[in-house]
Amino acid sequence: MDLKLKEQERVLSEVLQYGLTKVWYYFVGFLFLFLAAFFMFWFFDHAWWGGSLFFILIFLGFFTLFRNYYLWKKNICYITTHRVIDVEQRGFFEKVVSEIPYDQIEDVHGKISGFFGMILRFGTVSIQTGSGKVKIILQNVKRPLQLQQQINEMRERYLSKYSTDFSGDVAGIINDKLYELELPDLYRVKKALDKRISKLSREN
Template identity: 50%
Template sequence: MTSKNVNNAGDSYILHFDIYIFQSAMSIEQLIKLKEKEKIVFIIRRYGLTFFWSWILVFVLFVVPFFFMFWLFNHSWWGQALFFIPVVVGVFILIKTIFIWKKNILVITTHRVVDIDQRGFLDKEISDVPYGQIEDVSGRIKGFCGTVFRYGSLQIQTGNGKVQIVVEKIKQPVYVQQEINELRERYLK
């Protein structure tokens, strides 16, 4: 982006985007507390297309009340309630879906795999598996949609059997499996 043909507005947007990514990575680094000489290699989130039915539900909850808005507003308080309740529920589902998507991540570093599992607004579980404890990594693509859109699940099993990380609906799980195995081999050498 060092070209002189790029206008200032474009530079500002790109700079803002880069800062946003940098700030996001910094908060993840602070959350998982990177060790000395450890670097983040991949940050993996659930594949956005797998939220399709949530997006459809939110769309319906937003749009349908507006089709009946004038009729509902002519029916005193219960008509207004029937208008606002689906819209508020739609906003809540939208916020929760985006929040969970943004916070539920798999972080692959040069030394370990960290699963940050955000299950709700106030429920978070963080699992940490060093490469030395990983016994098996498997990627699985299942079903028609998974095959067409190349998403599936990743399972990481430890040698002691205490920790098992399962990450559902990620893009290209077999590629992620191969990358984890390569990083593991490099780390163990």
């Protein structure tokens, strides 16, 4: 997916479903191919319908393998410096993209359940907004508790960097922040200030 990142935003990690949770689908695909190869001579001894059945099994085998791999690669979650972006590929022709900025995340919940989940350490991570309108559920991901911790750490880092208390002297706070900026950022601030001053001058 061609992500449109915001200014100064970087992708920190890409999260896929744990590959071993897809073994069953690969098994089905290889089973079709095995049956086609094992009974190949028998199929071709039974006229046109035997050959047709052979090619149907070959098609089903490769289609199952390709579809499983395609959906596994396309269902991905991006952890960036600014937000969590979940890309859910539900088929060849349907894709749903959800995103939650860190300042809108209310709760991050990680869970490991089941025998294989405990042994192989995969599980589910749920991300909930304060309004409850957007919820991202990452299923069958490797080390969900570590992923939960990473998202919480990025959220705290984002809030500490971008949230500012403007209840006091706004001009003083902005003036102090200016000394932390590099030259390119100062030019951007100057451009915004010139635009704002020009607009206020026309209004007055």
